[in-house]
């Protein structure tokens with residue numbers, strides 16, 4: 110359903126993505142792993158054109174965009190196919206939790222206010238925040254903000270949700286609540302691409318793992334393949350650093 | 360010469376009729392200035408070709424010259440331009456039919472526009488980039504994102520500077536007397552010289568300007584309290 114073909118991205122002379130091919134099927138949860146600076150965030154941001162790829166082709170559910178000369182409307186149409194959960198949450202600061210979730214429904218999808226309200230409340234309930242509807246982001250903990258961020262993404266009913274290290278700005282004791290929400294929506298068959306350093310979580314939730322390093326995909330496969338029988342030396346090195354004792358189990 | 364306290368009150372009551380003129384000039388200059396300033400700020404942030412250079416030149420020129428000079432340039436220059444155009448295009452309109460206050464409106468709007476463009480630009484740039492990205496990520500167009508996400512937050516950030524600019528403009532409108540507009544200041548001069556009570560008349564004018572300034576500060580405080588609701592609360 111999602112097809113990235115030969116995605117290239119340079120920042121000036123710095124060649125960050127060197128021809129990335131990715132296929133994601135409907136309902137799949139794909140985890141992208143890799144050392145810091147390998148281009149994971151850039152790749153994710155290319156999928157919704159927050160970063161403009163230098164070259165390549167992006168297709169999401171029948172909408173195809175040639176990255177070299179995209180028109181404004183191409184970009185806009187493609188963006189409406191996906192939603193993003195940010196590392197820094199990026200909730201709209203001047204809007205309450207409920208308004209954050211409603212915003213896209215009302216403004217972008219033109220859903221009537223009352224209906225948008227009901228759907229948003231239901232989503233905030235799903236992420237366990239039914240008693241924080243009227244709280245502003247500044248009044249919420251990081252974990253709560255990120256759960257609002259997830260609800261905001263879900264509200265749009267996107268073809269795919271892109272999550273960029275959704276738990277890495279959180280205090281350790283708040284990581285669990287966010288991961289369990291993501292786990293829950295993964296079970297509902299929502300297509301997701303998630304960049305994460307939570308190895309155990311990736312192993313558990315993802316149906317497909319991509320390991321990136323230095324702007325290329327080094328290796329990909331099922332969690333079982335990748336964690337237990339990594340083929341590439343670079344993958345092994347990386348997993349050794351992130352997994353305690355170098356012991357992998359399913 | 361002795362101070363005549365009772366004349367302060369007399370002058371005060373006489374000056375009240377000039378308050379609308381002063382407020383009107385301030386309001387028009389700030390209103391038009393905000394529109395000009397917003398356009399200029401956006402042109403400069405988005406580096407719109409050609410216009411970008413013009414906008415930068417406009418801002419440095421206006422900020423590099425006194426407000427009184429702008430007024431005089433407009434007062435003496437605009438008639439040439441208008442009458443020249445009118446003759447070319449066969450209009451019956453002539454610059455003599457522009458009321459004096461019109462020159463103040465135009466010139467002070469141009470002045471305010473340059474200063475406000477800098478205020479607004481810094482406000483827009485102070486909004487976290489992630490806010491705009493989040494707006495794009497949920498499928499908003501640039502226009503929607505600006506209107507609903509960036510501008511409201513920028514406004515909260517720049518409200519104190521905006522209030523300052525308004526006060527500066529309120530005080531700056533005193534220059535309008537040079538083109539024969541009878542604002543509070545001009546009226547106090549008239550009252551002063553026709554009664555030979557200068558100090559009393561200027562004290563009365565000072566009290567009115569002070570009062571209006573305090574009013575602007577109060578209004579700002581009320582607005583600030585309302586829009587900054589979202590900044591309250593514990594965890595950042």
Ligand SMILES: Nc1ncnc2c1ncn2[C@@H]1O[C@H](COP(=O)(O)OP(=O)(O)O)[C@@H](O)[C@H]1O
Nearest residue numbers: 120123125143144145146147148149150151152
């Ligand atoms: N806006 C940018 N301008 C210049 N270089 C950038 C920009 N964004 C990312 N980079 C560079 O691209 C590389 C990949 O970054 P990123 O995608 O954030 O990696 P990751 O998410 O895997 O840590 C890094 O070397 C980073 O410095």
Ligand SMILES: [Mg+2]
Nearest residue numbers: 149150151274
């Ligand atoms: Mg990253």
